[in-house]
């Protein structure tokens with residue numbers, strides 16, 4: 001009798017191990033990285049490519065933690081008409097890791113992550129023959145903020161580097177800067193790079209021609 005019970009226990013463990021090795025849910029967060037502006041275009045958080053195997057039952061619930069702080073911020077289900085695709089507008093600049101949790105109809109789940117870079121949206125204020133004022137949204141993220149870098153170039157699509165750097169601004173609340181000493185009747189390309197603890201993010205590139 002004792003031997004029979006032991007045999008059953010061993011078979012049970014083999015079945016459990018088989019499920020862990022060959023079946024389950026695979027969460028797929030796509031696209032893996034993307035860049036969106038602050039208070040602008042929503043990031044697309046697409047978990048619809050997630051799937052279950054052995055048995056291949058449907059995925060019935062998707063949950064997202066928008067900044068991977070351990071709390072899921074939004075959940076949708078097939079019962080509620082969800083399709084596994086969510087959108088998120090960020091109101092803080094920075095680099096965010098989004099966690100997706102996909103759960104199937106028999107309560108198995110998996111997680112995957114994607115990176116969303118939220119860049120500054122730069123616009124222009126006053127323009128003269130020798131200067132241009134830049135304005136941008138507050139990064140509003142003291143947990144990550146390191147500095148703003150103002151860059152200028154006469155080459156469209158330039159990559160910000162030491163040569164294009166105009167100034168560093170280390171006060172997060174500062175959201176404008178006037179670039180001076182420019183040549184009249186010249187087209188300039190301007191960016192404000194947001195540097196955060198996890199890396200740096202280029203802004204949009206602003207094109208402005210100085211007056212004569």
Ligand SMILES: [Ca+2]
Nearest residue numbers: 065066067071
């Ligand atoms: Ca969260």
